[in-house]
Amino acid sequence: MAHLPGSPWPANRFYTTASPFNRFVLILPLIMLLAMGAFVLLTYREAQGALLDEFRVALREEVSNLETVYREEGLQALRQSIDRRAKIGEAEHTIYLLTAADGRRLAGNIDGWPAGVPAADERSVTFSDPLDGSTVAAEVFLLYGDLRLLVGRRAIYEQVGEHLLRNYLWLSGTMIVASLACGWGFTRLIRRRLGTIVSTARTIRADATSNRVPMGHSGDEIDALIVELNAMLDKQDKLIVYARQSSFAIAHDLRHPLSHLRNSLSDVAGELRGLSQAEHVNALIGDVDHILAVFAALMRLGRLESGAQVLVRRPLMLSALAADVVSLYAPLAEEHGRKLVLEAESCLVSVDRELVGQALANLIENALRYGEGEVRVLVMQHGDDATISVRDHGPGIPAVQRERVTDPFYRLESSRHSPGSGLGLALVKVIAEAHGGRLQLLPGEPGLLAVMHLHAGEEGRA
Structure with a gap:
């Protein structure tokens, strides 16, 4: 894998599996799938509970009506009413069964009392239909004369669950494709902008110090980063120029006082016994003071610009x-x-x-x-x-x-x-x-x- 010159990072760093952008594109759909799955599961359970409650209210009302028929019109009318309702209820997934105390079938649309269902008065039960295995929600009621009445309805919430599962699969597929496309487009935009920064930095590192990262127009965090990077580059440019100018200026400004100091020292050497000795010495002191003042100002300026100077x-x-x-x-x-x-x-x-x-x-x-x-x-x-x-x-x-x-x-x-x-x-x-x-x-x-x-x-x- 190619690397940038002088850098431990590969040139196509943004396109490797270690790239946070690639991880973002892959992880985002997974998180969305998990969130959608949790939502669908919660929706299914809520729908199941609501349907069961509605079933039980309707079944209790149906049992109450049949009990009224039995009490007012007798057993024969009850059997006829159950058979008539059973024929109508087949299309509505409704189950009716009336048995004697010994379990003998008297009326209804199933052959016998379901296994595992207790014959307890006013009992809500759930069992599997022996014909098709579907879940049945039912109400058990004991009538006068030890008659047992079972009224139930096949739980169509299972069909709702199947519909939800199919819709979830379709929605998941659509969501995966959409999130991958959006994630790829978004990360491609970010990669392009970061690539511009990397390219400019590479150019600057190749001594094109006047280059700057081009600004965008969105005013977002990347633009703020570019502003700070360009400001840092400007400051770095100033420091580099300052260092270059300083070395030249120091040599230029100190050459004349040092030359004058040398000539003055030569004069003093020849006039040690002369009356002008003190005057020459004072001139030398002035030149030395000037040199020291320049160096002191340079040191203070450097410490302040670098932040090393502590303000008291x-x-x-x-x-x-x-x-x-x-x-x-x-x-x-x-x-x-x-x-x-x-x-x-x-x-x-x-x-x-x-x-x-x-x-x-x-x-x-x-x-x-x-x-x-x-x-x-x-x-x-x-x-x-x-x-x-x-x-x-x-x-x-x-x-x-x-x-x-x-x-x-x-x-x-x-x-x-x-x-x-x-x-x-x-x-x-x-x-x-x-x-x-x-x-x-x-x-x-x-x-x-x-x-x-x-x-x-x-x-x-x-």
């Missing part, structure tokens, strides 16, 4: 946290002739203080580095959510690039020659998502409005 949520006043961060960067803004303004509502949230503080710091740094004019920080609460907005009055970000600037190491052409690593907004986005929120980059008209949404509850990745 604590209730805190978001306005107080924002005030601390703003006060930290206010001197830097003043050095560049800029103004940092905070407008904060009083809102209590449960977040990771360190991560949210880092995200706000990144947004402020981004506004101070690439924006212009006043930088305004706004903290607001909306029901169970809180937002931190940072707006500058610079050139902003073109609409077509607003989504890409949150990718790690992606930088606009205008900012490639300025300090930075391209990890700031990527880290803000991941921190917001870890808290069950999101990052929005909107036009500030002029400038850029960065809005970080945070969920105030315990939701979010941890």
Whole structure:
């Protein structure tokens, strides 16, 4: 049996006897047959009981009428009435018998008292007709003078049972054919849709990573599975692209500071006795700090995206946290002739203080580095959510690039020659998502409005 390359499953897995679809097609008719058989048996027993009850009521009434004839008109009239009714009753499967105390037949349409039937007054009995073996339901009545009267009727419910059995067999055959056809059609549809998923997965495994499973139009559970699979593939694509870009970007971004560090070290080696020794050492420290900052941001970003970073949520006043961060960067803004303004509502949230503080710091740094004019920080609460907005009055970000600037190491052409690593907004986005929120980059008209949404509850990745 052929197997998929690199897979323990056969290529025609859906068509083997181990397939759940084949088992479904075979087991479903069997279950339906058992259910139908139980229904027919129950129906037969109910019909049998109902017919017997009707028989016995009619027989008792017939016995009562004959007793009245005997009491009012005598034995001869009784014998004549029984013989007359017996002739009529042959076509209606009715049995009549009147015997003396010694068992001698006096009237009726059977030869003698049935074996095994007790001669007890007002007794309901059932016995087999000696002529054709059919079941007879009868009533026994003892008349005055030790006369014994038996009135019975052949139980036609046996014929009803035969009809039910024939109909059951026909219905069973029809049901088996219909269930097999419906089951085969249904499983064929499911197999086709699952086959599409398997085929697409096989194509993706063959390095065609841009392929996606085509969506159906039914909106059922398989479509929901396809949505999740495609989302997983998109995330996997992003992670692969991120890994490839990261390796290249790290090499690119670290080459210049490392080269500068080497040249500076050469200069220091030649100027150990010079007055500029301290200045060179400080420059080296700055380069090393930049390298360490890039590596620290990469590690934090990787831990957050992989879910390895555990959020330490604590209730805190978001306005107080924002005030601390703003006060930290206010001197830097003043050095560049800029103004940092905070407008904060009083809102209590449960977040990771360190991560949210880092995200706000990144947004402020981004506004101070690439924006212009006043930088305004706004903290607001909306029901169970809180937002931190940072707006500058610079050139902003073109609409077509607003989504890409949150990718790690992606930088606009205008900012490639300025300090930075391209990890700031990527880290803000991941921190917001870890808290069950999101990052929005909107036009500030002029400038850029960065809005970080945070969920105030315990939701979010941890």
